[in-house]
Amino acid sequence: MKRRTAREFDQELLDLYDYYVHGQLDRRGFLERAAKFAVGGLTAAALLEMLSPHYAFAAQVERTDPRLVAEYLKYPSPRGHGEMRGLFARPAAATGRRPGVLVVHENRGLNPYIEDVVRRLAVAGFVAFGPDALTPVGGYPGNDDEGRAQQAKLDRDKITEDFVAGAEFLAQHAACNGRVGVVGFCFGGGMANTLAWRLPDLIRAAVPYYGGQPAAEHAARIKGALLLHYAALDTRVNAGWPAWEAALKAAGVRYEAHVYPGVNHGFHNDTTPRYDRAAAELSWERTLAFFRQHLG
Template sequence: MKRQTAADFPQDLLNLYDDYAHGRVDRRGFLERASRFAAGGLTAAALLDLLSPNYALAEQVKKDDPRVQSAFADYDSPQGAGKMRGLLAKPAKATDKLPGVLVIHENRGLNPYIEDVTRRVALAGYLAFGPDALFPLGGYPGNDDKGREMQAKRDPAQMTEDFVAAAKWLATHTDCNGQVGVVGFCYGGGMANTLAVRLPDVIRAAVPFYGRQPAAEDVPKIKASLLIHNAEHDAKVNEGWPAYEAALKKAGVRYTAHMYPGANHGFHNDTTPRYDEAAAKLAWDRTIAFFDEILKAG
């Protein structure tokens, strides 16, 4: 069966799915509004299934890949949920301490896609750690819709503290050399920006993929170098970009920003039709080169 892409769907339907994926429209609302796109024997429910993640598509680095050593690790988050857990991965043949990269998931917990991204980062030569914000509620439930509901139940400020604690834990890990970066997607992109603000003496490189921007008054706190990936068809995130860019320039923060033409929010996530293979590969190559430049050079 041919893998479907964003080109197979009307942009208005993709925008509607984006609203659904971010909780701005519930399932019933999506189905009601998507019914006008139903044709050729496809129901609104079938359209939702087609647009939803298929994690069989995401495994670029298998769990048992001999090149990567990975296992779940616990850490303390005294200002957050208390006890937290995430996936820790590193190159199997690593003998020296490595730069660390925190990998932050979307708004649905540590799903198979983000686990795979964590292994991809490790394969690039890093100590990668992907925390699961859903751990206090039992962990990622195996279903994105349920995961999204669970993450919405957590206190946002407490979750932020959980990721702050994760970055500090990674920076002091016995396998980390103290050079730390962060990459995040959607919710995680916004959290990457937040950590750059909150932990200027820990985070040296931050890569937000289509993430919400921090308040302009907080931007001068950033000491990290930034690599920012945004998508053309992502009005909700892009509306905050001009003010963020102005604040970055005013504060003298080192940043590079890329807008990917024709791409949708979530274009790096290779489990849904919003995945844009060319944009995702280019953005990822840029991300690893950026981490190599900032974290491995010093």
Template sequence: MTLPTAKSTPSMPSSKNIPQEAFDWYDEYAHGDIDRRTFLSRLGTLSVTGLTLSVVAGALTPNYALAEQVSFNDPEITASYVEFDSPNGHGKARGYLVIPKDVDMTNKAPAVLVAHENRGLNPYIEDVARRLAKAGFIAFAPDALFPLGGYPGNDDEGRAMQKTLDGNKIEGDFMDAATLLKNHSFSTGKVGMVGFCFGGYLTNALVAAMPDTIQAGAPYYGTPAKSNIDKIKAPLQLHFAELDKRVNDSWPDYEKALKANKVDYTAYVYPTANHGFHNDSTARYQEKNAELAWERTIQFFNKALNA
């Protein structure tokens, strides 16, 4: 199978030209600590040579047209939206299922559950699912916003919608999605999970809550599981951004707990990277770090799920 290569985004200003304060404020904004008005007001206080406020704000907010690496119509995959029962969540849920063309009931493959950020199933996460399928995995990316009609097409509205949902029910939807993958007729029964930001937290949480289902976890800049760390059986490959103080502050205590419970883990910190460095739709994207992290993730899943 042909693996996708990262796409550069030349229409964005270089992240080197944007002050670190702008990235920090965007992180606060993206996680609901400040509103859009405050975010833009703070950006207006910066002096950025050659860049206007609108250009900097535009570079920091997602432009999903720039991010696609694998087409929906790629001949090596089959992508579709699938509804499923979620008795542990909202009753009914929906996700984006991507299957390699050569996988069927007689030629099965391991599966990977993909967990989105705090704004629903946006095009970037769908593309991540397609990348996994290109690498030979059945990939499934649920949309936490399905009970409210699904991802609305923009991140601001998606973020506001997700905040209104019961977090325990969101976790339940993803748990039932993991069970679906384990039992899928094309699946070998081996399931991994990768998630980004809020999805990184979900990955940590489900590895702890479903030790007999999730057999490998790769959280990207995710905060720790809140409970059941002592139940973790699966290996973890954790990805952190050097400049992501909010998430990184939670790591020392989490690492102590992983060590105390003899969890098999590897943690990588990517230099000069900000939270969201894997997301290739904004100026936070760092191609070199993102490609390295993704290469490591695919190798990790191959080792853990194909043994």
């Protein structure tokens, strides 16, 4: 299967796809508005298929990689949905306890791309845990469209509590030394911002990728450090950054922000054409260095 790039598509079409995956357009609306880009024998449905994730591209670290040990674990979430499940991974050769990183998925559950990010962190020397917000409805269904629909139906406040409980579970795991960070993408980026202020005594480092920003008054609660990644073409999310940056400065929060030129929301996700290899690799290098600096 050919890996396509954002340069093969009109920016307006990429923006329409962004609206679609974030619930601002339904499938019919996307197809109707994308029809004008369906030329040369293509259909709007074919364009949607081209823009959608192809998870074979996400396997940077295979499930059977001998460098790590991975398993699905359950954990209690009494203020959320009761009992949750997630993918836990640690370095196979690790001796002693390691810093932990919570991985928060996008708005569609624990899909193969996010599971691969969990494994990437384990290979990098951390213990990593990726909860699945869709546990109450049977877990990620294997299809992003269904996953988005299911996540949208769940109580958002309870989802937040599920990730709060996930961070606490990771911190208490026997393989973790209690020093915990969080990285999240899209919805997960917003959750990473949220966990930074919800768990100020636990989250030492938060890395939101193109994540929505909390209300300004929450900045004063943050004690950890933030590394924020934004895509220059992501006007929807970027609109909230100036006010959030002002709040971080006013509160004296340690933060570092990068806006990657010429790339779209989702540039780290290597399963869609919005993926940008240069930005993804640079941001990931910065992310690992940031966690090593603040978690040890």
